[in-house]
Amino acid sequence: MNNLIQGQKHEWEMVIGLELHAQVKSNSKLFSSSSTKFGSLPNSQVSLVDAAMPGMLPVINKFCVKQAVKSGIGLNAKINNYSVFDRKNYFYADLPQGYQISQYKYPIVGEGTVTIDFKDGTSKNIRILRLHLEQDAGKSLHDQNPSKTYVDLNRSGVALMEIVSEPDIRSPEEAGMYISKIRSILMYLDTCDGNMQEGSLRADVNISVRKPGNEYGTRSEIKNLNSIKFIKQAINYEAKRQIDILESGGAITQNTMLFNTSTGKTRPMRNKEEAHDYRYFPDPDLLPLEISSKEVEEIKSSIPELPDQLKNKYMNTYNLSNYDASVLTTDKQISDFFDQTINSDLELKESAKIIVNWITSELFFLLNNDNVDISNSPVSPSNLGQLIKLINTNVISGKIAKEVLDEMYKTKSSPIQIVKKKGLKQMTDSSEIEAIIDNVLNENKTMVDQYLSGKDKLLGFFVGQAMKKTKGKANPKILNEILLTKLTKKNQSQ
Amino acid sequence: MKSKSLKETIKSLEAKKISIKELNDEYIKNIKEKNNLNIFIHFDEQKIIDQVNKLEIDNSNKKLKGIPIAIKDLFCTKDMPTTAASKILENFNPTYESFVTQNLLDDGAVFVGKTNCDEFAMGSANNTSYFGNTINPLSNDDEPLAPGGSSGGSAAAVAADLCLGATGTDTGGSIRQPASFCGVVGIKPTYGLCSRWGITAFASSLDQAGVFTNNVEDASILLESISGFDSRDSTSANVNIPNYSKNLNSDISGKTVGIPNEYSIEGTPEEISQIWEDAIKYIESKGAKIKKISLPHTKYALPTYYIIAPAEASSNLARYDGVKYGFRADEINSLDEMYENTRGKGFGKEVKRRILIGTYVLSAGYYDAYYLKAQKVRKLIANDFNDAFKDCDFIVTPTAPSAAFPLSASQDDPIKMYLNDIFTVPASLAGLPGISIPFGKDKNNLPLGIQILGKHFDEQQVFNAAYCLEKSYE
Amino acid sequence: MKIDKNTINKIARLSRIKLDSKESEDYIKDLNSILDWVEQLNEINTDNVEPLTNISSSVLPKRDDISEDIHSSEEILKNAPEKIEGFFSVPKVVE
Numbered sequence A: 001m002n003n004l005i006q007g008q009k010h011e012w013e014m015v016i017g018l019e020l021h022a023q024v025k026s027n028s029k030l031f032s033s034s035s036t037k038f039g040s041l042p043n044s045q046v047s048l049v050d051a052a053m054p055g056m057l058p059v060i061n062k063f064c065v066k067q068a069v070k071s072g073i074g075l076n077a078k079i080n081n082y083s084v085f086d087r088k089n090y091f092y093a094d095l096p097q098g099y100q101i102s103q104y105k106y107p108i109v110g111e112g113t114v115t116i117d118f119k120d121g122t123s124k125n126i127r128i129l130r131l132h133l134e135q136d137a138g139k140s141l142h143d144q145n146p147s148k149t150y151v152d153l154n155r156s157g158v159a160l161m162e163i164v165s166e167p168d169i170r171s172p173e174e175a176g177m178y179i180s181k182i183r184s185i186l187m188y189l190d191t192c193d194g195n196m197q198e199g200s201l202r203a204d205v206n207i208s209v210r211k212p213g214n215e216y217g218t219r220s221e222i223k224n225l226n227s228i229k230f231i232k233q234a235i236n237y238e239a240k241r242q243i244d245i246l247e248s249g250g251a252i253t254q255n256t257m258l259f260n261t262s263t264g265k266t267r268p269m270r271n272k273e274e275a276h277d278y279r280y281f282p283d284p285d286l287l288p289l290e291i292s293s294k295e296v297e298e299i300k301s302s303i304p305e306l307p308d309q310l311k312n313k314y315m316n317t318y319n320l321s322n323y324d325a326s327v328l329t330t331d332k333q334i335s336d337f338f339d340q341t342i343n344s345d346l347e348l349k350e351s352a353k354i355i356v357n358w359i360t361s362e363l364f365f366l367l368n369n370d371n372v373d374i375s376n377s378p379v380s381p382s383n384l385g386q387l388i389k390l391i392n393t394n395v396i397s398g399k400i401a402k403e404v405l406d407e408m409y410k411t412k413s414s415p416i417q418i419v420k421k422k423g424l425k426q427m428t429d430s431s432e433i434e435a436i437i438d439n440v441l442n443e444n445k446t447m448v449d450q451y452l453s454g455k456d457k458l459l460g461f462f463v464g465q466a467m468k469k470t471k472g473k474a475n476p477k478i479l480n481e482i483l484l485t486k487l488t489k490k491n492q493s494q
Numbered sequence B: 001m002k003s004k005s006l007k008e009t010i011k012s013l014e015a016k017k018i019s020i021k022e023l024n025d026e027y028i029k030n031i032k033e034k035n036n037l038n039i040f041i042h043f044d045e046q047k048i049i050d051q052v053n054k055l056e057i058d059n060s061n062k063k064l065k066g067i068p069i070a071i072k073d074l075f076c077t078k079d080m081p082t083t084a085a086s087k088i089l090e091n092f093n094p095t096y097e098s099f100v101t102q103n104l105l106d107d108g109a110v111f112v113g114k115t116n117c118d119e120f121a122m123g124s125a126n127n128t129s130y131f132g133n134t135i136n137p138l139s140n141d142d143e144p145l146a147p148g149g150s151s152g153g154s155a156a157a158v159a160a161d162l163c164l165g166a167t168g169t170d171t172g173g174s175i176r177q178p179a180s181f182c183g184v185v186g187i188k189p190t191y192g193l194c195s196r197w198g199i200t201a202f203a204s205s206l207d208q209a210g211v212f213t214n215n216v217e218d219a220s221i222l223l224e225s226i227s228g229f230d231s232r233d234s235t236s237a238n239v240n241i242p243n244y245s246k247n248l249n250s251d252i253s254g255k256t257v258g259i260p261n262e263y264s265i266e267g268t269p270e271e272i273s274q275i276w277e278d279a280i281k282y283i284e285s286k287g288a289k290i291k292k293i294s295l296p297h298t299k300y301a302l303p304t305y306y307i308i309a310p311a312e313a314s315s316n317l318a319r320y321d322g323v324k325y326g327f328r329a330d331e332i333n334s335l336d337e338m339y340e341n342t343r344g345k346g347f348g349k350e351v352k353r354r355i356l357i358g359t360y361v362l363s364a365g366y367y368d369a370y371y372l373k374a375q376k377v378r379k380l381i382a383n384d385f386n387d388a389f390k391d392c393d394f395i396v397t398p399t400a401p402s403a404a405f406p407l408s409a410s411q412d413d414p415i416k417m418y419l420n421d422i423f424t425v426p427a428s429l430a431g432l433p434g435i436s437i438p439f440g441k442d443k444n445n446l447p448l449g450i451q452i453l454g455k456h457f458d459e460q461q462v463f464n465a466a467y468c469l470e471k472s473y474e
Numbered sequence C: 001m002k003i004d005k006n007t008i009n010k011i012a013r014l015s016r017i018k019l020d021s022k023e024s025e026d027y028i029k030d031l032n033s034i035l036d037w038v039e040q041l042n043e044i045n046t047d048n049v050e051p052l053t054n055i056s057s058s059v060l061p062k063r064d065d066i067s068e069d070i071h072s073s074e075e076i077l078k079n080a081p082e083k084i085e086g087f088f089s090v091p092k093v094v095e
């Protein structure tokens, strides 16, 4: 795929690497037993450890370690039997210890790969450099008071997995697909809830531009983005900004940037005049983390079906295209919905493609309008299955089916009830349809003559008139057949 | 009526020869009388009375019921402020009780107050305390002496008879050296024996709690109380704590005693070499075998320590930033100004010196040359001891290179000051248990100390050897 | 001399410690002599030596994933030099 972007003077290529921070799904924090619940009163979920009271010490959460290993397996990555927690030292108001416990030289998970699938059927591998466990910081609120910043430590100490990619990403779209894919994998594994709005998945974007084939350029880092839309916007803006600078003879300075979601622009962070020196060193309050290969195997055997496996299954079992199958597996909720739909009736087994179409176009359209998750869809999988069966058995036409779906969405009723109640059942009785067609042809004699003298396009007009008389309920296939037969007969008799 | 022995006092209390109230009243009186020694950062008579009143009506059997104990102000205590002898923790009132002090409370101890120490335990003369120097109770009137450090207040409290035992912490000698200066017994157990939970951290890989008492048996009783596994400290050792006091046995015949060549250091005062020799002879006379051993990396222990400890401290002390507790400077217009002024004014000279050196040795470009190098040498030092302990049961050395020196002679030259820890630091780096017991006097009649080091978690052997040696002067 | 004025300023800044000029002078002297002194470690060959980070020989203990909220926000904020509406508060930060 050609991702080059045109500047004033040259073509440029974006080089993008992502650092994702995924919140580990767990009851308690990484090194303390306070709750990880979102949205509680300020400083209400803070232990003495999270507030860095004197003499407080970290004790690691077993489950968070397991979650990281699981995630690593999901990213096809190497699980390291030996890893070390280091302190990353810096001062910030919402960093109570004055350091973040993270992993530096020896992360729990090493190199891996993630595959993204394009619409045209091609795929691309994005390499993962590492995944490590670390503590989240608290939250600073800058807008509550004209002269103060407020600090809430509820998030302080929550477990994060930092997932670092190689700079293999070449466009905002690829970045979006990469994040969706990671999100999907973590959600299938149940290691992260994937809720980007609540900050459970955040991205730092490293981006530079270069002329194709050249060395990597100087990059800037855009911090803390929490929606795919903003990530794409930020990348586009930042790439253009860099290209403008380079084309006018300037140089990029390595900067940490913030993205303003209302203006769509990036700007360098203030107070970053000095280079960071985090003085990483092994945390002397903790011992190295050792995981035996046996433990890793045990975790591996407990892992559910992952998006790529499921995708392959869909392609093999239902003959779906790579792209259709990957759309279904972007989200466990979607593939669950699909599975429930196709399994709701034995006769639907051959209808995978039509089910995919109905889910990803018509149903998504309705859900997106109201911002409803598919797991809360008013149209149940079995009702959608019934709707598709009605189409397959010619009880209703595809066009009527859209009407029925709207009604199902509004009322949660079953399609059979709606069809019955509204009398939408398709007219399949040939003699009935024949009578209507005769009627249409008699009422439009001049048009029939014109048709017979070669104006083929009028066929659509006759179909439309007949459909109108049946309120759209005539089986289009039967109607077409009868109409054509009649017109042919007329032609011969002429 | 009251005895200086914790063990004897427990017996007197049990036999109702003295009441908890009578006992503690006498200690309150002593503390008030010796106020000039500046031993306590926090002393509140009413709080002692409240504790005593509660214990008087408590019918349960508690090992240390009613025994007055002083707590180094590095231990967080729920009912008493905790400062670590620093301005930066002024007015800090913990909402929690450290593991060690909770154990003592559970055993019925009475806390008579929080003792003075070097700021964040950084010092060897108790002269870095924000609250002023503790004076060694053994000083004569015209020349006030240093009590040693950092746990100088606790050692002095026992020596001045202001309590029957005291807690201390030892990172590079901070229990053993002041014990020696004040003529009391001080033990630093194996790293991990006592949980660090609730102890204001100095250098996490070295910090270890311990106790001061008037004699070895009392130390064994008190150590039993404060030791034990704590799931809240990831470096806490999950080992059974032996009944040290019950197993106490002065018979060391058949044991092998290691005497490290490298501890004969040029410039050591003659008196120190003399008591060391005397101690060895005494032990030999009790049937132990003397064996010369070598700890080849001894001379590198101090420089190693003075890289590792400041490095850890620079990070451990980052939490004192004026946000969550303690001192915050005024006249601050930005977050950075708040940090810089708070920490600039809140920390004393020595603490700042160590934070700066620690920051430097961890910083980009210097980590390998200093910090990593020091960790490797630390490994060699630990290996020296592992090898030595293949051939001996315990090691005997002097505790400190001098007796208590005058306060006025407190070193401003950091390296000279650091040399105070020359005999204590190697065992700290190796995480070994070490005890200092008074043994002999110098020409000014000031006490000197002998240090006994044991294998990891072999506190019993350390106590037994000390118990034997103690009998030489009883 | 390893530590000059620039270096001391840099590490004081990293440590967030404000030094007056007298203190800076003193610390330049102290740190240089300490660094010279610790450099004797270079006499030892440590090529194949594993660094010792912690003396403990046991394995990292791990806790179960049980959440318990035992500390009220009042307790957490009790010693705060400045608190407003349940938050810690600091001088305004401009990012």
Ligand SMILES: [Mg+2]
Binding pocket: A019, A162, A204
């Ligand atoms: Mg990062």
Ligand SMILES: [Zn+2]
Binding pocket: A021, A134, A162
């Ligand atoms: Zn991170």
